[in-house]
Amino acid sequence: MSSTTTEPAVLVLEDGRVFRGRAYGALGTALGEAVFSTGMTGYQETITDPSYAGQLVVQTAPHIGNTGVNAADAESRRIWVAGYVVRDPARRPSNWRAEGALDEQLAAQGVVGIQDVDTRAITRHLRDRGAMRGGIFSGDAARRPDAELVAAVTAAERMEGRALAETVTVPEPYVVEPAEHGWEGEVRHELVAVDLGLKSMTPHRFAERGVRVHVVPATAGWEQIAARRPSGVFFSNGPGDPATAERQIETLRAVLRSGTPFFGICFGNQLLGRALGFGTYKLVFGHRGINQPVLDRRTGRVEITAHNHGFAVDAPLEGPVTAPLEEFGRVEVSHVCLNDDVVEGLNCLDLPAFSVQYHPEAAAGPHDASYLFDRFVELMDSHRDGRADPTIDNADPRGAQDAQGAGAAQEGQH
The missing domain is CATH 3.50.30.20 (Carbamoyl-phosphate synthase small subunit, N-terminal domain)
Structure with a gap:
């Protein structure tokens, strides 16, 4: 046409x-x-x-x-x-x-x-x-x-109540190797990524940091994930109403109970919220685009970020608070959208788990938030090394890498 x-x-x-x-x-x-x-x-x-x-x-x-x-x-x-x-x-x-x-x-x-x-x-x-x-x-x-x-x-369906993640997920597991994306050293970690609507740039971002990514369908349960003996588990972005994803929420709760480091993006952030016992709600018109300002509340930095979501986590901005499901301990809202105070990130203080609502892989979009992939690799490092505190370091997450300009060098063009 x-x-x-x-x-x-x-x-x-x-x-x-x-x-x-x-x-x-x-x-x-x-x-x-x-x-x-x-x-x-x-x-x-x-x-x-x-x-x-x-x-x-x-x-x-x-x-x-x-x-x-x-x-x-x-x-x-x-x-x-x-x-x-x-x-x-x-x-x-x-x-x-x-x-x-x-x-x-x-x-x-x-x-x-x-x-x-x-x-x-x-x-x-x-x-x-x-x-x-x-x-x-x-x-x-x-x-x-x-x-x-x-x-x-x-007469058409509304978005509320629609379960779409399993309609877009990959049909069969596959592996993304670090060597395919420029990594020349030994594999640093084995990561299981649950595909709820995964964008191809996301495993790319992990692989270029030396992480081997095992992508599995949205239907994968904890047993299938654990069988790969991962250093960490990742839940991707995806479509639909997070309230319909009970199967994935139960899988995520098993991940949290196991003590395996967890990172979620977008839909993965919403599912972490629901796994902890918080609710989710539909935004009036949502956030979609590559120019959304988000505040990292722990560093005070404002990041320009890529978004694509119509639902959000209903969690208190004042914190830390004990999760509604108390077995998961304390949690705080780590990131907030400066346009409307929508929750843009969660950080578990007693578990090695965090998530963000926006897209740090940023394809297309700004690369302000790409450090989050480094943050998760460091979290997997600390968990493997058996350090006493498995939670995320509250120091400036970009550290020396930003000062040296290495982050920009890693990004390339997409």
């Missing part, structure tokens, strides 16, 4: 708001939760992020597709967005790394999109009214009466 198509398309929201444009990508119907992403770059990483499963993504950046698409920048094995909304797509890609055009890849994978709509107006509407169910209808589907289209949208 060429971006110059004359086929009609319409975006319909559940409150009856209608935006008319032209088809982009595949023709047909796409239903999902309408959300917006504020990233100025990284559209390919966005559409291939499994955390966007079940969502119609509105790009606030007006020009999309300028650099085309390529295999290296994909964050997963396929496009996961349910539908795609852009204002002004590129007529043709122009970049030496491009291997194809964005609209052609959308069409090839059956992803229905819409172009030539006022994405600023759509974003303002969603910001004021909240994320809501929506539908993109193109071609013959767009010619149906508006009332029929609104009815189709209001």
Whole structure:
């Protein structure tokens, strides 16, 4: 489907708001939760992020597709967005790394999109009214009466109560070797990463630090994890309502009871919160983009971070507090979003476990928070060495590495 198509398309929201444009990508119907992403770059990483499963993504950046698409920048094995909304797509890609055009890849994978709509107006509407169910209808589907289209949208599933992690997870385990990502020394640790919607850059970040990553499906239980005798366990980002992930929450509780170091990102942060006994709730319109300010409360540093979440942990900002499930001891909120005081990280004080709500692997996005991978490697080091205090050091986490500029050297380009 060429971006110059004359086929009609319409975006319909559940409150009856209608935006008319032209088809982009595949023709047909796409239903999902309408959300917006504020990233100025990284559209390919966005559409291939499994955390966007079940969502119609509105790009606030007006020009999309300028650099085309390529295999290296994909964050997963396929496009996961349910539908795609852009204002002004590129007529043709122009970049030496491009291997194809964005609209052609959308069409090839059956992803229905819409172009030539006022994405600023759509974003303002969603910001004021909240994320809501929506539908993109193109071609013959767009010619149906508006009332029929609104009815189709209001009959669709809401994001609350949707269990999606097991629908996007890897079907079989696989291993990411440090040597594949530039590490030249001996393997430092064996890590089990539970794929709840894992982005490919995350095991890359571990591997380049000398960690062998055993990626396992979301259905893996504690017995399967423990059989690999890991130095640590990681829970990834992922889509859906964390309240539905009871199986994964019980697995995580077993990890915590075992004393194995744990690190969680995004969905993994929400599941740590629920494993400790806290609740989760749905944000009005969520955090999605690569420019979100977060305060690390222990160092006082403000980090510009990449986000993609519509749910958050309901934990007290004043702390430390005893976890609602008292067997897990004390916990504190370690990071807070400066825009709205949403919990952006948890730190267990009596267990070797911590998590953050945002994306330190940052593909695409800023690398302010990449030190968290070093922090977890150090936590696994301390646990293996049998030090008395397995919790996270409260000193400046970046230490000498920041001063020497080594962190930037490790990041490279993605």
